Amino acid sequence: MTETLAVPAPVSARRGRMWRRFRRRPMPMAGLVLVVAFLLLALIGPLVTGDPAQQDYLATLAPPSGAHPMGTDDLGRDAFARIAHGAQVSLQAGVLSMLLAMVVGIPIGLVAGFYRRWLDPIVMRLVDVTLAFPFLVFAVGLAAIIGPSLKGVVIALGFAQLPAIIRITRGEVLAIREMDYVAAAIADGAGDGHIIFRYVLPNCASPLIVQATVAIPTAIIGESTLSFLGLGVQPPTPSWGVMLTTAQQYLSDAPWLAIWPGLMIALATLGFNLLGDGLRDVLDPRSAR
Amino acid sequence: MILRIDNLVKHYGPVRAVDGLSLEIGQGEVLGLVGESGSGKSTVGKCVLRLTEPTAGAIELDGRDITHLSRRAMRPLRRDVHMVFQDPYSSLNPRFTIGQIVGEPLLRHKVADRRTVSGRVSAMLEKVGLRQEMASRYPHELSGGQRQRVGLARALILEPRLVVADEPVSALDVSVQASVLNLITDLQRDMGFSCLFITHDLSVVEFLADRVAVMYLGKIVESGPTAEIFAEPRHPYTQALLSAAPVADPVRQRDRRRIVLGGDVPSPVDPPAGCRFHTRCPLAYDACRTEEPPLHDPRGNGHPAACHLVTADRVPDAAAHR
Amino acid sequence: MSLLEISDLTVDFDTEDGLVQAVRDISLTLDEGEILALCGESGCGKSVTAMSVPRLLPPDTTRLSGSVKLDGRELTTLPESQMRQVRGKEVSVVFQEPMTSLNPSFTVGYQISEVLRRHEGLSRQAAGRRAVELLELVGIPAPQRRMKEYPHQLSGGMRQRVMIAIAVACSPRVLIADEPTTALDVTIQAGVLDVFRDLRDRLGTAIILITHDLGVVADIADRAVVMYAGRAVEQAPVTELFANPRHPYTLGLMNALPSAAVNGRLAEIPGMVPSPLSDPDECAFQARCPRAQADCRLSRPSLERHAPEHLAACFHPGGKS
Known part of the structure; x- marks a missing residue:
């Protein structure tokens, strides 16, 4: 018995309802606030702060003050300006690597799931191999070939996210393939391309959106890690990871140099993860119905 | 004959879902294919629509053998045969509007273009008893009964010659089911399509089928005109099925002779030797365990049964045995 | 006095869309050895009404008022710790889905025995013996062998019989059966309904049968409540x-x-x-x-x-x- 009461609601109302569901929860809302703050910092911050490379030898390792709200580093550069520019680097690394993983991973997942019989086993074994390959070794190798740079970071991180995207897409495709509406399309004579793009892809969008919000913080940490190890963004370009590398040496004299980037990484990651959890609750049809 | 199935076999790995089944559906005829879960009745429907590849046998649509047609060669024939599904929730693409869902077959088969499609869709929606405004709604905004009407509209908009309906009312509440069944009857009468109506519910079949075929473990055990089957079921399984479905009348129901079958339906992986029903049949004797009874019609009145005990002058009575 | 007395039961659920008024002012009684059918179509509140008795409704979103008395004892205000004693021992439930209600990792025998050991404090051997009796009671052939089998080895009808065996293990006074035969084929349904009839006749169990199927009501119920x-x-x-x-x-x-x-x-x-969001007069x-x-x-x-x-x-x- 599946007959339930129809409470007709137009699509806009459905979106409104999803927003209501979302808004009611404190954690996802906190996540949204953090993410918006991070975006503002990355997009507008660099415009209002000074030059992050401007050195002031008269004020090296200065504690937070009116002129330097987050203090200065060993070369007298304004930490706030560097944090803001670092946010931009983090955002680039996060979004670009996520996009890279999506653009490559979704088609592979779609095709693997749809042609389960012959393509799927091959693709999934390749995914297993990728998963077994140590990420850092790959990143070191990549840095050796194309030199340590943001480009290398994006490629390495995108590659690292690929298996998750492929798996999620494929899992969704396998479930959607079994839906009667797909059978109806086949029975109607629809071609594979039409079924994949009009029936399957739109219906696996929700989990992929969630995955995107989870991929970004992973990439932010990844970028910081690689830059911290010297495999990513190179000084003098400010990056939270690079800032942490410098800060190590001055941990007792100028602890704020480590606290700011560390705190930023933690908050940005937390924000995206909370937002992702919230989106999962709202978008997941199992919890929505 | 619109549909002729000859000795159809479909195995899924070791599972013998359909194991040698033949049936025919005439122009404008409604055949009720009845069976319990695991009987293979849905697989028959999927084979007819070529949603799954038959293992052996032949399927003829309007005199043309479609058993092994390629997807491309099959495409133009899909104008003539459509399907209505059981689950009103999974059978409509949640990302399409009702108008898109119903209009898609028209566009695919180039029967209408972007300008004329909406008029055709409105007319079809009206036929299935839905208001025109529904065209801009999404499936989740509709009730189960309304969704089933949309499924009917989609199946019928190309005016197919054959409709395969797989349990189309089983997921609906009685009051909703009644209106959908009336609608199917009306549409069938108006449009004259033939119908393979697959269901587990005998009362539904009695209501709308011209002929009935009863399946058990991948085979037909009995078939014939609906009134005949209900008045004089010949196969012990049909008799048991009819007696097991409770009637909504406590006085009659409590006074009926009931045949309670022992045991479970055997696995279709390893169906019993001889008559497939012998493990549960109250009348089984030695021959039933070794020799498979053919579907035979000793009286020659279009009412064959696959039972050793059915002869020209005798019909077994499973209820007589205790 | 009746065995079970529900009076003025009203149940609301707090949802995203507002307060869903699931049940309104239901009063009914159930006598010992009686089979009472709660019938109606989906969403009419029949399951919610019955599940209010063992308090199996989600506690954080349910708002319940009215009274449910078992043998004169008020259940709606009973502390959860005491309610746990009531569930399974005095009121037990058989659900619709025999596929998902059994734990796939344990044998049938273990699952029945466990209930007996927990509620009745029986020893392992005594519980095992009783479990075999119960399987026999619900019409499972070769119960000794079935004891050692896992749920996936059983058919839907057999699983439902096992669920009934577990539900009646502690000889409950009230058995609530929520669409117990809806997922089963008709030829299997007839046998399972016979089990309920038999339990009532032999143990005097009072049964609340929730069903949408008027044929089932006509077949087995003594009294019926139609809900809308x-x-x-x-x-x-x-x-x-x-x-x-x-x-x-x-x-x-x-x-x-x-x-x-x-x-x-x-x-x-x-x-x-x-x-169900509004309730005009x-x-x-x-x-x-x-x-x-x-x-x-x-x-x-x-x-x-x-x-x-x-x-x-x-x-x-x-x-x-």
């Missing part, structure tokens, strides 16, 4: 109910059955169930009712006695009086 939009609209002994339905909804349900077709047509009930069925008149829109008919045991909530009841 959260309310009881009619209540009568089963033979009386079918012979002489008073409420137009009951009559509509009976006439909508495919077996009740007249001249190749079924009687439809036009329209849809009203939204009118008969909830009036918009779909062939007998509706002006007064049906002005106030809500209450459940009135039309014959000694026959109650209906309608201003214009049918049937012989």
Whole structure:
């Protein structure tokens, strides 16, 4: 018995309802606030702060003050300006690597799931191999070939996210393939391309959106890690990871140099993860119905 | 004959879902294919629509053998045969509007273009008893009964010659089911399509089928005109099925002779030797365990049964045995 | 005094869309050894009504008022720790889905014995012996062998019998069966219904049977309550109910059955169930009712006695009086 009461609601109302569901929860809302703050910092911050490379030898390792709200580093550069520019680097690394993983991973997942019989086993074994390959070794190798740079970071991180995207897409495709509406399309004579793009892809969008919000913080940490190890963004370009590398040496004299980037990484990651959890609750049809 | 199935076999790995089944559906005829879960009745429907590849046998649509047609060669024939599904929730693409869902077959088969499609869709929606405004709604905004009407509209908009309906009312509440069944009857009468109506519910079949075929473990055990089957079921399984479905009348129901079958339906992986029903049949004797009874019609009145005990002058009575 | 007395039970659920009014002012009684059917279509509140007895509704979103008395003891206010003793031992439940209600990692025998050891404090051997008896009671052939099998080795009908065996392991006074045969084939259903009949006859178990299937009601129930939009609209002994339905909804349900077709047509009930989010002071069925008149829109008919045991909530009841 599946007959339930129809409470007709137009699509806009459905979106409104999803927003209501979302808004009611404190954690996802906190996540949204953090993410918006991070975006503002990355997009507008660099415009209002000074030059992050401007050195002031008269004020090296200065504690937070009116002129330097987050203090200065060993070369007298304004930490706030560097944090803001670092946010931009983090955002680039996060979004670009996520996009890279999506653009490559979704088609592979779609095709693997749809042609389960012959393509799927091959693709999934390749995914297993990728998963077994140590990420850092790959990143070191990549840095050796194309030199340590943001480009290398994006490629390495995108590659690292690929298996998750492929798996999620494929899992969704396998479930959607079994839906009667797909059978109806086949029975109607629809071609594979039409079924994949009009029936399957739109219906696996929700989990992929969630995955995107989870991929970004992973990439932010990844970028910081690689830059911290010297495999990513190179000084003098400010990056939270690079800032942490410098800060190590001055941990007792100028602890704020480590606290700011560390705190930023933690908050940005937390924000995206909370937002992702919230989106999962709202978008997941199992919890929505 | 619109549909002729000859000795159809479909195995899924070791599972013998359909194991040698033949049936025919005439122009404008409604055949009720009845069976319990695991009987293979849905697989028959999927084979007819070529949603799954038959293992052996032949399927003829309007005199043309479609058993092994390629997807491309099959495409133009899909104008003539459509399907209505059981689950009103999974059978409509949640990302399409009702108008898109119903209009898609028209566009695919180039029967209408972007300008004329909406008029055709409105007319079809009206036929299935839905208001025109529904065209801009999404499936989740509709009730189960309304969704089933949309499924009917989609199946019928190309005016197919054959409709395969797989349990189309089983997921609906009685009051909703009644209106959908009336609608199917009306549409069938108006449009004259033939119908393979697959269901587990005998009362539904009695209501709308011209002929009935009863399946058990991948085979037909009995078939014939609906009134005949209900008045004089010949196969012990049909008799048991009819007696097991409770009637909504406590006085009659409590006074009926009931045949309670022992045991479970055997696995279709390893169906019993001889008559497939012998493990549960109250009348089984030695021959039933070794020799498979053919579907035979000793009286020659279009009412064959696959039972050793059915002869020209005798019909077994499973209820007589205790 | 009846074994179970539900009075003025009202249940609301807190949802994203607002307060869903699932059950409204239901009062009913259940005697020892009685089979009471709660029938109606999806969303009418039949399951919610029954699940209020063992308090199996989600506690954080359910708002319940009214009283549920088992043997004179109020259950709605009982502390959760005591309620746990009631569940399984005095009131137990059989659900619709035999596939998902058993734990796939344990044998059938273990799962039945576990209940006996927990609630009755039996030893391992005693529980095992009793479990075999229970499997026999629910008509499972070769129970000794079945004890060692896992749920996936059993068919749907056998699993449902095992669920019933677990439910009656501690000889509950009240057994609630929620669409227990809906997922089963008809030839299997007949056997499972016989098990319920047998339990009632042999153990005197009182059974609340939740079903949408009027055939099942006619087959096994002693008395039936027909529900619509959260309310009881009619209540009568089963033979009386079918012979002489008073409420137009009951009559509509009976006439909508495919077996009740007249001249190749079924009687439809036009329209849809009203939204459970609002509850205007009118008969909830009036918009779909062939007998509706002006007064049906002005106030809500209450459940009135039309014959000694026959109650209906309608201003214009049918049937012989």
